[in-house]
Amino acid sequence: MKPPILYSGLALDRSHRLRRDADLAELVARPTARFAPYWRGRQLLSDTPTAVVWLDRDQIPATIDPGQAPCLLLGEDSEGPLLALDISAVPGGEDGPDLRLGQWVGLRSVGSRLPASDAALLAYARGMLVWRDRTRFCCVCGSAVVIADAGHSARCADPDCAALHFPRTDPAIIMLVTDAEGRALLGRQPAWPPGMYSCLAGFVEPGETLEEAVAREVREEAGIQVISAAYAASQPWPFPSSLMIGFTALAEGGPPTADPHEIEDVRWFRRDQVAAFGEFNAPGPDGLFLPSRDSIARVLIERWLEGVLEKPEPNR
Amino acid sequence: MKPPILYSGLALDRSHRLRRDADLAELVARPTARFAPYWRGRQLLSDTPTAVVWLDRDQIPATIDPGQAPCLLLGEDSEGPLLALDISAVPGGEDGPDLRLGQWVGLRSVGSRLPASDAALLAYARGMLVWRDRTRFCCVCGSAVVIADAGHSARCADPDCAALHFPRTDPAIIMLVTDAEGRALLGRQPAWPPGMYSCLAGFVEPGETLEEAVAREVREEAGIQVISAAYAASQPWPFPSSLMIGFTALAEGGPPTADPHEIEDVRWFRRDQVAAFGEFNAPGPDGLFLPSRDSIARVLIERWLEGVLEKPEPNR
Numbered sequence: 001m002k003p004p005i006l007y008s009g010l011a012l013d014r015s016h017r018l019r020r021d022a023d024l025a026e027l028v029a030r031p032t033a034r035f036a037p038y039w040r041g042r043q044l045l046s047d048t049p050t051a052v053v054w055l056d057r058d059q060i061p062a063t064i065d066p067g068q069a070p071c072l073l074l075g076e077d078s079e080g081p082l083l084a085l086d087i088s089a090v091p092g093g094e095d096g097p098d099l100r101l102g103q104w105v106g107l108r109s110v111g112s113r114l115p116a117s118d119a120a121l122l123a124y125a126r127g128m129l130v131w132r133d134r135t136r137f138c139c140v141c142g143s144a145v146v147i148a149d150a151g152h153s154a155r156c157a158d159p160d161c162a163a164l165h166f167p168r169t170d171p172a173i174i175m176l177v178t179d180a181e182g183r184a185l186l187g188r189q190p191a192w193p194p195g196m197y198s199c200l201a202g203f204v205e206p207g208e209t210l211e212e213a214v215a216r217e218v219r220e221e222a223g224i225q226v227i228s229a230a231y232a233a234s235q236p237w238p239f240p241s242s243l244m245i246g247f248t249a250l251a252e253g254g255p256p257t258a259d260p261h262e263i264e265d266v267r268w269f270r271r272d273q274v275a276a277f278g279e280f281n282a283p284g285p286d287g288l289f290l291p292s293r294d295s296i297a298r299v300l301i302e303r304w305l306e307g308v309l310e311k312p313e314p315n316r
Numbered sequence: 317m318k319p320p321i322l323y324s325g326l327a328l329d330r331s332h333r334l335r336r337d338a339d340l341a342e343l344v345a346r347p348t349a350r351f352a353p354y355w356r357g358r359q360l361l362s363d364t365p366t367a368v369v370w371l372d373r374d375q376i377p378a379t380i381d382p383g384q385a386p387c388l389l390l391g392e393d394s395e396g397p398l399l400a401l402d403i404s405a406v407p408g409g410e411d412g413p414d415l416r417l418g419q420w421v422g423l424r425s426v427g428s429r430l431p432a433s434d435a436a437l438l439a440y441a442r443g444m445l446v447w448r449d450r451t452r453f454c455c456v457c458g459s460a461v462v463i464a465d466a467g468h469s470a471r472c473a474d475p476d477c478a479a480l481h482f483p484r485t486d487p488a489i490i491m492l493v494t495d496a497e498g499r500a501l502l503g504r505q506p507a508w509p510p511g512m513y514s515c516l517a518g519f520v521e522p523g524e525t526l527e528e529a530v531a532r533e534v535r536e537e538a539g540i541q542v543i544s545a546a547y548a549a550s551q552p553w554p555f556p557s558s559l560m561i562g563f564t565a566l567a568e569g570g571p572p573t574a575d576p577h578e579i580e581d582v583r584w585f586r587r588d589q590v591a592a593f594g595e596f597n598a599p600g601p602d603g604l605f606l607p608s609r610d611s612i613a614r615v616l617i618e619r620w621l622e623g624v625l626e627k628p629e630p631n632r
């Protein structure tokens with residue numbers, strides 16, 4: 001499978017060399033440094049074409065000192081270091097601070113209109129900045145942390161503790177489950193817009209393989225027994241810090257039972273039924289529609305509709 | 317591939333129902349509750365057969381109050397709830413506190429002698445207790461945390477923050493890389509026992525797929541370009557908190573260059589060379605030996621030696 005997985009395809013050298021050897025303050029001070037700004041969950045994008053806006057040092061709002069604001073090295077290209085810079089401290093109205101360079105946009109609202117590498121870059125920047133924002137204190141001893149490795153690690157400031165903390169990525173499995181009749185098991189969470197049905201998913205727990213997590217979640221959320229599972233693809237999902245690991249699974253049929261604490265409804269759908277699902281703005285029969293095009297769930301469902309999704313072997 | 321993946325195969329209902337609905341203090345007080353004790357990184361095992369020792373309430377050392385010591389619900393069986401209990405506060409010499417019920421053993425030193433489900437259970441317990449031990453304060457605001465969900469989550473005690481924290485699992489990729497001549501790329505880290513060579517590996521970063529992480533790590537650690545990668549299997553690895561995600565990868569040949577900061581040596585080995593590798597206690601020619609039998613690296617290498625490892629498609 002060669003899925004068009006959004007938020008993947010970064011065309012940038014992450015430069016572990018610079019991360020390790022260069023001082024963040026020194027990187028920030030380089031005249032060649034460029035900054036992708038981030039403001040309260042949104043990123044700055046140009047209009048035509050829709051693309052990341054890179055700020056030179058003199059384009060950074062005067063109230064922001066990139067040596068003090070949350071800032072980290074994304075990587076480097078032939079021109080110099082590329083950094084992510086959180087300027088959330090700048091005041092701004094509904095449209096965000098006006099830098100006269102573009103618009104402040106939430107990544108998920110624009111994802112698929114971006115060049116693939118820009119979408120991946122913003123996903124990477126968002127994931128790192130959210131981690132940074134939530135990693136101010138040492139979870140072991142409660143002391144403040146000091147940022148190191150050009151923004152890619154945090155060290156407890158108490159020398160007696162000195163615990164190291166690294167960006168967190170939570171592995172989650174997401175699965176297109178089918179039965180022997182070729183139907184797909186789709187469900188919906190209460191928080192989703194009414195009518196949206198998607199793949200079941202959940203976080204991997206300590207002490208289980210990916211395949212075991214797939215079987216456990218399908219059993220817990222739908223009361224359905226998985227027979228076998230096959231890996232399909234993965235997707236970085238920085239909302240806020242997941243790695244979605246997509247599987248296809250073959251399951252025993254029978255009526256599903258939704259876990260009322262997690263799932264509002266779960267059903268077996270025939271292929272022709274799912275093919276008639278619409279979009280959020282144009283639902284299909286009974287008001288049903290597919291998840292957003294930026295999600296791996298959508299990719300798995302579309303590949304299944306096209307008949308090109310990996311099939312798990314029944315005897316695995 | 318059906319690899320004998322150690323630390324997987326838990327035969328226990330994790331009971332999300334109890335986790336959600338029951339109070340930990342109430343679970344601990346049940347006369348049917350049984351406890352798998354943990355002491356300073358080691359677990360209590362019986363000798364013949366080698367198996368987990370479960371303590372009834374009255375077998376817990378008198379100085380330990382399971383309502384106060386780190387304790388969490390692992391799951392339940394037909395007899396009652398099963399919990400992990402950290403009794404590290406009990407004094408003990410080199411052999412650990414003498415409970416007259418078995419020996420205190422590090423999981424990795426015994427893993428493959430345990431029944432599969434016991435090894436998985438101890439991996440699960442270890443991963444959770446290490447998380448618990450390292451999650452005493454809120455990383456967002458520095459306040460203390462309060463344990464919830466029968467030990468499976470931590471909530472910031474400051475109501476103005478109230479951040480929720482969940483057990484951390486770090487996804488890592490580990491790959492058996494081969495070239496067109498069928499050689500395998502194996503390397504060694506400086507911290508490993510001299511002579512041990514194994515698969516390259518590394519943590520997945522924010523903003524990349526598993527396949528991208530495979531290619532990045534092989535490029536960074538060995539200067540070798542990956543052409544394609546295929547998922548093989550995964551393994552929980554609670555040392556302290558990883559999920560190892562195994563891949564096979566096809567790469568361009570050419571002389572590898574070890575990243576001196578991470579890798580001491582990396583080489584292409586022919587199959588007959590790797591087949592002659594020995595064990596830690598009985599190395600092969602030139603003193604070389606394979607990684608421990610409990611690791612997914614060993615499984616990947618043995619499957620490759622047997623010719624049954626998934627082959628990545630050259631055009632993926």
